[in-house]
Amino acid sequence: MNIKEGEIFGLLGPNGAGKTTTMNMLCTILNPTSGYAKIGGYDVFKEREEVRRSIGIVFQDPCIDNFLTGRENLAFHATMYHMKKREREYRISEVLDLLDLKGKENIKIDDCPAGVQRRFEVARGFMNHPKVLFLDEPTIGLDIVARRKLWEYIRRLNDSEGMTIILTTHYIEEADYLCDRVAVIDNGRIKVIDTPDNLKNSIGKDVISLEIENGRRKEFLNVLTGLDWIEKVEAYNNSFELSVSGGDERVPELVNLADENGFTISSIDSHKPTLEDTFIHYVGKTIRESEGSMKEERKARRARRRGRR
Amino acid sequence: MGKIIDPLPMYTMWLRQMIRFFRMKARLVSSLVMPFLFLAFLGIPLSILPSGAMPGIPEDMNFLDYLAPGILGMTLLFSSMMAGASVLWDKEFGFLKEVLVTPVNRLSIMLGRSLGGMTTSIIQGFMIIGISVLMGVNISSVSGLLLSIVFMVLICATFIGFGLILATQLGEMEGFMSIINMIQMPIFFASPAFLPMEMMPHWLKSIICLNPFTYGIDGLRGSLVGYSTFPLIHDFVILLVTSIVLMLVGAYCFEKMEAN
Numbered sequence: 355m356n357i358k359e360g361e362i363f364g365l366l367g368p369n370g371a372g373k374t375t376t377m378n379m380l381c382t383i384l385n386p387t388s389g390y391a392k393i394g395g396y397d398v399f400k401e402r403e404e405v406r407r408s409i410g411i412v413f414q415d416p417c418i419d420n421f422l423t424g425r426e427n428l429a430f431h432a433t434m435y436h437m438k439k440r441e442r443e444y445r446i447s448e449v450l451d452l453l454d455l456k457g458k459e460n461i462k463i464d465d466c467p468a469g470v471q472r473r474f475e476v477a478r479g480f481m482n483h484p485k486v487l488f489l490d491e492p493t494i495g496l497d498i499v500a501r502r503k504l505w506e507y508i509r510r511l512n513d514s515e516g517m518t519i520i521l522t523t524h525y526i527e528e529a530d531y532l533c534d535r536v537a538v539i540d541n542g543r544i545k546v547i548d549t550p551d552n553l554k555n556s557i558g559k560d561v562i563s564l565e566i567e568n569g570r571r572k573e574f575l576n577v578l579t580g581l582d583w584i585e586k587v588e589a590y591n592n593s594f595e596l597s598v599s600g601g602d603e604r605v606p607e608l609v610n611l612a613d614e615n616g617f618t619i620s621s622i623d624s625h626k627p628t629l630e631d632t633f634i635h636y637v638g639k640t641i642r643e644s645e646g647s648m649k650e651e652r653k654a655r656r657a658r659r660r661g662r663r
Numbered sequence: 664m665g666k667i668i669d670p671l672p673m674y675t676m677w678l679r680q681m682i683r684f685f686r687m688k689a690r691l692v693s694s695l696v697m698p699f700l701f702l703a704f705l706g707i708p709l710s711i712l713p714s715g716a717m718p719g720i721p722e723d724m725n726f727l728d729y730l731a732p733g734i735l736g737m738t739l740l741f742s743s744m745m746a747g748a749s750v751l752w753d754k755e756f757g758f759l760k761e762v763l764v765t766p767v768n769r770l771s772i773m774l775g776r777s778l779g780g781m782t783t784s785i786i787q788g789f790m791i792i793g794i795s796v797l798m799g800v801n802i803s804s805v806s807g808l809l810l811s812i813v814f815m816v817l818i819c820a821t822f823i824g825f826g827l828i829l830a831t832q833l834g835e836m837e838g839f840m841s842i843i844n845m846i847q848m849p850i851f852f853a854s855p856a857f858l859p860m861e862m863m864p865h866w867l868k869s870i871i872c873l874n875p876f877t878y879g880i881d882g883l884r885g886s887l888v889g890y891s892t893f894p895l896i897h898d899f900v901i902l903l904v905t906s907i908v909l910m911l912v913g914a915y916c917f918e919k920m921e922a923n
Contacts, residue, residue, distance in 0.1 A: 381764055406766040417757030421683045433675040434765040462686075478761075 355537060355547055357520060359485075362512050364533035365522040366629075368637060372542040373522035374414055377490050380520070381411050394485050407435070410484035412475050414491045414522075418463050424474045425450075425459040428481055435482040449477040452514065453507050469500030473507065480511060487511070489521035493528060505531055530629040538636045545636040553632040561631050562604060564622040565593045566612070577615050588634065595634060597627075672767040673775035680746075680779025684786070691787070694742060698734045698791050702798055706730040719859025721890055729890070731795040732811075732883040733856030736818060738791050739784050740876060743819045744847055746780025747826020747913065750920075751836045773827070773917045777910070781819040788815050792887070803889035810886035810895075817902040818879035824909030831916035856880045860892060875905040 357363045365373045378384040380391055382402045390397065396404040418427055425446060432442040450456045453473045463471055472492065480487050492508065493501040509532065512519050523529050529536050530550050537547040546553065566574055571589055578587050578596070583604065586597040598604050602624050612619050684691065706727040714722045720729050753759040762772055792802070792811075802808055829846070833839045853870050854877045860868055871877050882898035885891030891898065 383760065383764060403766050406764055409764075411761075411764055413757060413760055415757045417761040419679065419683075419758050420756070421686050422679065426679075426682065430675055430679055431761070431765070434672045434762070434767050436671055 355544060357518060357535075359518055360512070360516050361534040362508070362519045362521065362532050364529040364536040365520070365539060366526070366529045366536050366633065367522075367524070367539040369524065371540045371637075373524075373539065374490055375542070376539075377411075377488055377520070377522055381409060381488055382406055407482070408485045409488060410479035410482060410486075411488045412472075412479040412490060412492055414494060416471060416475065418471060418475050418478070420464040421462065423460050423462055424455060424466070424470075424477075427463060427474060428459075428478055431478045431481050437482070445481060445483075449481060452510060453477050467500075469496050469503065472496060472500070472504060476504070476507065476511075480515065480517065483515075484517060486518045486520060489519060491522055491524070493523075493525065501525075501528075508532060526628070526630045526633060536629070538633060540637045546632075550629050554627045554629060556632065560598055560602075560624060561627050562596045562598055562608065562622065562624045563593065564596070564608065565620045567592075567618040567620045570617070574612075574615075574617055577611065577617075581611075595631065598624075667768065667770060668774065669767050669771040672765070673771050673778065676762075676772060676775025677779040677782065680776065680783060684779075684783040694738070694787060695790055695794070698738050699794055701734050701737070702727065702731065702795060706734075707798065717859060717862060719855075719861030719892075724888065724890060727795075727798065728800050728888045729859070729884070730857070731791075731798075731800040732887050733854075733880055735788055735791045735795070735815075735887075736854075736856050736876065736880040736883055737851050739788050739815055739818045739879075740822055740851060741847060742784040742787055743780060743822035744826040744829075744843065746777070746784060746819075747823040747828075748830040748839050748843070749780065750776065750827060750917065751830045751833075751839055755836050769918050770914055773914050777820070777823045777827075777913075780823050781816060784819045784823075785812070785815050800888070802887055807886045807889065811883055813899070814879055814882035814886060814902070817882075817899070817906050818876070820906035821875055821879070821902060821909050824906065824911075824913035827913035828909065828916050831913075831920045834921075850874060850876050853877075854880050855884075855892065875902060878902050 365376060367373050375384065379386045380393065380398055382398055382405055385399065390399065392398065393405050394408050396408065398405050419430070422430065428446050428449065429442060432445065437445065446459075447456075450459055453476065455470070455473055455477060458466060458470055463474065466474070476489070476492065479489070489508065493504050496504065505528065508519065508521075511517065521528075521532065533550060535547060535549050536553060538545045538553075546556075548556065569592060571592060571594075574594070575587065575589060578584055578594070583599050584596050585599065588595045605622055605624050608622065609619055709726040709730075712726060714725070717726065720726065750759065753762070763769070792808075796802060829842075830839055833842070853867070853874050855871065856876070860871055860877075863871060878893065878898040878901045881891045881893050882895055882902065885895045885898065
């Protein structure tokens with residue numbers, strides 16, 4: 355897979371798909387068991403120093419010193435990259451501006467709300483003018499408002515500094531909103547790479563999702579397969595995803611059909627394909643179903659709490 | 664890159680330790696409580712013993728004078744072990760990853776941290792010396808006080824290295840915290856920090872002689888209150904060799920440590 359300069363690229367996949375592992379390998383933290391990768395022409399495994407100098411990272415778990423202020427954290431990071439004092443001060447005020455963190459830089463990280471802490475981590479990530487910025491689940495554990503805000507900032511970074519941004523996420527909306535291109539991965543393999551729009555169009559038709567009440571899914575499937583306007587059926591327990599031609603007017607048709615055959619539809623909904631539908635199409639289960647996500651969120655929250663001690 | 668020691672990041676690591684140290688005042692105060700209790704409730708009362716009552720303590724020295732360098736050593740031992748192991752805290756809170764993805768080599772990172780830990784330990788050490796003097800301990804001379812800094816540095820280097828080795832081998836904070844007392848306390852008690860070697864049974868004496876901490880205590884005592892069991896140069900050489908070995912092993916372990 356190739357990631358272009360200046361784009362926002364998303365790695366989308368269920369938990370355990372290998373998003374963070376991919377990220378860690380690209381960031382020189384983990385050694386790959388096979389294969390290779392290059393960032394800005396540098397080999398990730400043979401030219402670590404050069405790679406490290408040209409990237410910035412925001413990790414999935416909070417990785418910021420709680421006892422220091424935001425400014426101190428930024429300054430710490432900058433000196434690790436050998437930034438001289440004047441350059442450092444200039445850059446700090448630049449990134450504070452960009453992420454609207456002015457006025458918060460002298461508060462201990464511990465005393466900042468989670469959204470602001472995260473923003474400081476993002477700010478730190480691009481202190482050193484990286485060519486590529488990695489964001490591993492940047493909005494995990496944030497409330498909706500903080501998440502939206504962070505999205506705006508990520509966009510702004512990409513616009514104003516022109517840096518390539520690679521992010522992993524299991525929030526579909528996030529990938530849809532932010533990414534120029536998305537790779538859907540599962541079990542360590544790339545299922546598909548394309549723009550969110552193309553991905554949505556690739557499964558083509560309108561989508562009807564419905565749920566039946568009693569558990570005779572096999573029989574219901576048989577009823578559905580007889581219809582020529584249904585292109586594709588995917589069933590999970592009692593819920594079905596149909597790709598159809600026609601859209602809304604098919605809803606009453608389906609309800610009647612179910613009635614005639616003695617099935618009860620408990621819910622039905624027709625919509626244009628979303629990135630989530632695409633995801634289900636390629637990965638075969640809804641992202642929310644993978645129980646890992648709650649666990650991970652809890653873990654992140656726990657880590658934040660612990661960091662507060 | 665090729666540069667093995669990278670001064671600016673090292674300074675930054677050091678500075679970070681200092682800021683944290685002075686920001687956590689409660690921790691600083693609580694680290695002084697135990698030494699204070701030892702001096703006040705053991706040192707002062709036992710000083711009423713008639714001179715010569717304890718074998719191994721010279722006739723013209725009271726017990727408080729004898730004990731103070733030992734308690735100073737204890738403070739250094741505990742704080743350096745913790746400083747060495749603080750890498751586990753950073754790992755726990757993820758900060759270690761942030762440091763390890765920067766283009767700074769690990770040796771510089773480790774040295775910067777260690778220098779920070781050393782500085783904070785020695786600051787605590789001077790506070791203990793201050794408390795001791797207030798309680799009436801006689802420091803023999805200014806040059807002795809300066810010489811004691813050398814021994815403080817060596818004690819810190821030795822046990823920061825040791826703490827770092829333990830931390831990297833155990834790999835997690837829970838494990839470290841559960842065994843730290845089991846390791847620290849024997850090191851402390853199997854030394855002449857509390858009581859002179861002359862009072863110990865023979866078998867214990869040989870253990871005490873194998874403990875590098877013994878030579879640190881002896882060196883501190885020699886330089887601060889002018890009495891030591893061994894010649895100071897003897898203490899110095901043994902401690903120097905031990906600290907270099909432990910720091911090297913510690914650096915190697917840190918080099919191999921996983922960030923996750």
